[in-house]
Amino acid sequence: MPAKHRLSASVDADLVAAGQAAVAAGSADNLSAWVNDALRRQSEHDARMTALGDLITEYEAEHG
Template sequence: MTDKDKLSVTVDPDVAAAARAAVSSGRSGSVSAWVNEALHRQMDHERRLQAMDRFLAAYEAEHGVIADEEMAEAVRSARADAIVVRGKRSHGAA
């Protein structure tokens, strides 16, 4: 068994119930494993956000601050190019 740090945490009742349900249904080996996997996902998420922050800082240092209008145009363009997989494309979505 690998080294582990034992923690005592307090969680919302619905989160605890979801963890126990994951174990009961066989989707997780234990509540600890379920929580550990969630913490790994959060750690990876924060690493990606930090990488994005570094990328944007470097980009803006070289090209200038991205204006709100540029961001809005990028959103409009992405929505116009999006492929709808479920539901209907709303008209005038921007």
């Protein structure tokens, strides 16, 4: 398991409620795990969007 780092963040109340609901429903172990999963998904999404942008740039350079 990767090392964990404690952080403090201000989060919209509706998002905290969504995380707490996920924990209550059993789809997340705890709020920290739910937030960690959301951050991981966003990070992976950002990487995919960067790769897609690079692919489009390369395609346009080759094909106009």
